[in-house]
Amino acid sequence: MTDGHTAEQSSGLRKGEIAVALPEKFDASLYFIGRIRTPWKRREECPKNPRETEAVCTIVLDPRWVEALQGLESVSHVVVLYWMDRARRDLVVQAPHHYSERRGTFALRSPVRPNPIAVSVARLLRIQGNELSVVGLDCLDGTPLLDLKPYFASTDAVPEASVGWHAATNR
Amino acid sequence: MTDGHTAEQSSGLRKGEIAVALPEKFDASLYFIGRIRTPWKRREECPKNPRETEAVCTIVLDPRWVEALQGLESVSHVVVLYWMDRARRDLVVQAPHHYSERRGTFALRSPVRPNPIAVSVARLLRIQGNELSVVGLDCLDGTPLLDLKPYFASTDAVPEASVGWHAATNR
Numbered sequence: 001m002t003d004g005h006t007a008e009q010s011s012g013l014r015k016g017e018i019a020v021a022l023p024e025k026f027d028a029s030l031y032f033i034g035r036i037r038t039p040w041k042r043r044e045e046c047p048k049n050p051r052e053t054e055a056v057c058t059i060v061l062d063p064r065w066v067e068a069l070q071g072l073e074s075v076s077h078v079v080v081l082y083w084m085d086r087a088r089r090d091l092v093v094q095a096p097h098h099y100s101e102r103r104g105t106f107a108l109r110s111p112v113r114p115n116p117i118a119v120s121v122a123r124l125l126r127i128q129g130n131e132l133s134v135v136g137l138d139c140l141d142g143t144p145l146l147d148l149k150p151y152f153a154s155t156d157a158v159p160e161a162s163v164g165w166h167a168a169t170n171r
Numbered sequence: 172m173t174d175g176h177t178a179e180q181s182s183g184l185r186k187g188e189i190a191v192a193l194p195e196k197f198d199a200s201l202y203f204i205g206r207i208r209t210p211w212k213r214r215e216e217c218p219k220n221p222r223e224t225e226a227v228c229t230i231v232l233d234p235r236w237v238e239a240l241q242g243l244e245s246v247s248h249v250v251v252l253y254w255m256d257r258a259r260r261d262l263v264v265q266a267p268h269h270y271s272e273r274r275g276t277f278a279l280r281s282p283v284r285p286n287p288i289a290v291s292v293a294r295l296l297r298i299q300g301n302e303l304s305v306v307g308l309d310c311l312d313g314t315p316l317l318d319l320k321p322y323f324a325s326t327d328a329v330p331e332a333s334v335g336w337h338a339a340t341n342r
Contacts, residue, residue, distance in 0.1 A: 018238055026201060026202060027201060028201045028254055028315070029198075030198060030199045030200065031193070031198055031260075067275060068262075068285075069275050069278070072278040074339075075334045076329075076332050076333045076335075077329050077332040081290070085199065092238040104240050104243060105236075106239045106318075106320065107246070108242075109321065113239075113318060114204050114239075115204070117288065119252070119290055119320065121326065121329055146286045147285070147286050148277040149280055150278055152332070153330050153331065153332045153333070154222060155221055156292060156332075157327075157328045157330045157332065158322060158327075158328055161247050161292075161327075162246070162324070163247075164245025165242050165245045165246075166321070
């Protein structure tokens with residue numbers, strides 16, 4: 001299986017970016033369990049991060065999994081995992097256009113990474129059948145859904161956490 | 172490709188649990204990018220959640236990806252994505268033994284889910300070469316690593332979030 005971006009993998013690098021050879025084979029596989037409907041059809045239209053928007057997005061779950069929502073209506077926030085299917089996977093050092101310095105892939109939230117899984121925390125408004133209305137996503141319309149989890153403040157919230165390079169950038 | 176659990180999929184259900192037929196094919200694939208070394212060799216030994224332990228765990232990254240760590244040393248907390256490779260994937264309703272009620276898979280943090288990807292927030296102690304020392308993981312020794320991300324309090328921390336069913340359970 002390829003990700004459909006083979007032709008791009010040896011080109012399209014910005015200055016200072018570093019690509020590596022991808023492993024020869026995959027180790028595990030995923031099901032797309034639904035799709036995320038958002039107002040954004042092109043990457044340039046997406047908010048820069050999920051707290052920048054109050055737009056209501058709709059998570060449309062494949063009816064196969066609908067019984068798995070039982071109990072989720074009682075949570076205030078949902079951890080949403082989705083697949084950033086348009087991203088190349090071979091960059092280890094990146095130069096995002098909105099930062100002046102290049103950085104390692106694992107120091108960034110860029111969609112470009114070995115496994116392009118995004119993690120977002122969304123506020124749950126309501127669940128109707130197989131559809132969830134949420135606020136706090138910033139992905140493209142039609143993005144494949146991988147998982148939904150209850151957000152537990154006791155283990156997931158670290159208000160005092162810091163990202164040194166980012167704080168320095170924004171001073 | 173199968174997940175190796177086919178023989179278990181029609182058995183091993185607790186009372187009230189519901190399994191569904193899995194989709195016929197997968198939609199995307201993952202690379203294991205490293206392994207997580209922890210003190211726990213059997214599931215019964217694992218802490219019930221990541222805040223229960225102060226044990227230092229070691230994330231051993233495949234050397235292929237080591238340049239991608241550049242800049243991560245400046246973060247206090249890392250979002251760690253890993254693959255819970257021993258879990259069945261076909262349950263939509265589960266009866267975890269430590270809760271009295273059954274609930275939907277997406278209302279639980281159980282490893283049993285269509286895509287068994289775990290998300291944990293770990294405190295970063297240090298990075299040496301391709302090894303990260305962290306506190307706050309609760310997985311089995313040898314668990315496959317999928318991704319590392321910087322934890323941004325601005326988008327990832329929601330201290331006021333609530334899980335209604337869980338609060339009711341613990342009253």
